[in-house]
Amino acid sequence: xxxxxxxxxxxxxxxxxxxxxxxxxxxxxxxxxxxxxxxxxxxxxxxxxxxxxxxxxxxxxxxxxxxxxxxxxxxxxxxxxxxxxxxxxxxxxxxxxxxxxxxxxxxxxxxxxxxxxxxxxxxxxxxxxxxxxxxxxxxxxxxxxxxxxxxxxxxxxxxxxxxxxxxxxxxxxxxxxxxxxxxxxxxxxxxxxxxxxxxxxxxxxxxxxxxxxxxxxxxxxxxxxxxxxxxxxxxxxxxxxxxxxxxxxxxxxxxxxxxxxxxxxxxxxxxxxxxxxxxxxxxxxxxxxxxxxxxxxxxxxxxxxxxxxxxxxxxxxxxxxxxxxxxxxxxxxxxxxxxxxxxxxxxxxxxxxxxxxxxxxxxxxxxxxxxxxxxxxxxxxxxxxxxxxxxxxxxxxxxx
Numbered sequence: 001x002x003x004x005x006x007x008x009x010x011x012x013x014x015x016x017x018x019x020x021x022x023x024x025x026x027x028x029x030x031x032x033x034x035x036x037x038x039x040x041x042x043x044x045x046x047x048x049x050x051x052x053x054x055x056x057x058x059x060x061x062x063x064x065x066x067x068x069x070x071x072x073x074x075x076x077x078x079x080x081x082x083x084x085x086x087x088x089x090x091x092x093x094x095x096x097x098x099x100x101x102x103x104x105x106x107x108x109x110x111x112x113x114x115x116x117x118x119x120x121x122x123x124x125x126x127x128x129x130x131x132x133x134x135x136x137x138x139x140x141x142x143x144x145x146x147x148x149x150x151x152x153x154x155x156x157x158x159x160x161x162x163x164x165x166x167x168x169x170x171x172x173x174x175x176x177x178x179x180x181x182x183x184x185x186x187x188x189x190x191x192x193x194x195x196x197x198x199x200x201x202x203x204x205x206x207x208x209x210x211x212x213x214x215x216x217x218x219x220x221x222x223x224x225x226x227x228x229x230x231x232x233x234x235x236x237x238x239x240x241x242x243x244x245x246x247x248x249x250x251x252x253x254x255x256x257x258x259x260x261x262x263x264x265x266x267x268x269x270x271x272x273x274x275x276x277x278x279x280x281x282x283x284x285x286x287x288x289x290x291x292x293x294x295x296x297x298x299x300x301x302x303x304x305x306x307x308x309x310x311x312x313x314x315x316x317x318x319x320x321x322x323x324x325x326x327x328x329x330x331x332x333x334x335x336x337x338x339x340x341x342x343x344x345x346x347x348x349x350x351x352x353x354x355x356x357x358x359x360x361x362x363x364x365x366x367x368x369x370x371x372x373x374x375x376x377x378x379x380x381x382x383x384x385x386x387x388x389x390x391x392x393x394x395x396x397x398x399x400x
Contacts, residue, residue: 008116045062080330099116123264144159246278250350
């Protein structure tokens with residue numbers, strides 16, 4: 001059936017460009033939506049708009065989602081310090097907000113048809129589809145995934161050939177890599193990265209190489225209010241603005257570039273290069289403060305919460321009630337995470353060097369390895385009773 005009104009999540013990259021061209025050629029009325037997740041310039045936003053219209057979009061929509069991403073994703077991410085396999089801070093999680101906003105446009109246009117550019121080979125297809133299923137009754141159209149049933153060989157090569165034949169060229173970098181940028185960071189895959197080889201300089205996006213690092217050391221002060229970063233160098237700043245500044249300043253010092261190999265939900269090994277200078281800075285600063293103001297048991301439990309939250313978000317269960325339950329605990333744990341943290345870098349390495357807070361858990365009369373308010377006898381009793389079980393076990397086993 002032709003002439004469907006379809007809402008297409010459109011990034012302007014290879015996959016969504018192919019989707020738009022294909023759907024228009026099939027006779028559909030396509031509304032493209034670029035959900036601005038940050039990490040792109042005004043020039044790039046205009047280029048995406050122009051590209052959509054050139055490829056045949058009936059109407060192109062640009063929606064700014066940066067505050068929503070900060071509220072729905074960045075806050076619990078920083079509270080939990082969640083990283084998939086303790087490495088990857090889930091930079092593609094803007095997808096969930098993208099889908100939600102696209103579905104809102106579907107409702108406004110009174111159409112059930114939502115299209116995306118996911119393949120059948122990665123995690124994003126589950127993130128997109130499961131979000132759609134969680135949020136309502138819509139029909140999903142996935143031209144790239146469908147294409148894999150029709151052709152053999154490299155899907156990207158086929159897409160490039162079709163677009164080239166139609167007179168639409170892609171940039172050289174996007175021909176070589178699949179690049180996703182947002183306020184959280186940038187992920188790069190394809191070419192030598194997929195082949196498990198050393199990434200070349202062509203894959204550099206935000207983070208500068210060593211030869212380009214400034215010679216003057218960097219010093220920043222982040223202020224937190226109940227777990228949320230609210231100040232930079234003493235000045236009030238919004239979350240999205242803060243990430244933008246941190247991404248720029250820390251990237252200049254070579255901070256935040258990593259390689260991650262993970263297990264894709266459908267059973268493959270997936271490898272990416274990712275750059276997240278702002279998130280890295282926020283995580284380090286928040287951890288330095290939280291370690292000092294929260295209790296020992298709170299800080300110990302954090303790693304368990306982080307692993308579970310990361311797994312849910314990575315696998316696509318962003319709108320799962322269990323995730324809401326976890327975030328209720330995380331929010332509660334931030335009640336006293338208020339203070340300032342100094343971050344410093346001379347290039348490559350970022351350190352949280354100083355912390356100030358009215359809630360630092362300390363006893364002015366007891367300083368580690370220097371002074372204490374308990375007696376040596378009390379310390380010996382603590383050692384004896386705490387280790388009693390292990391002592392008895394070893395005594396019994398030595399005697400047998």
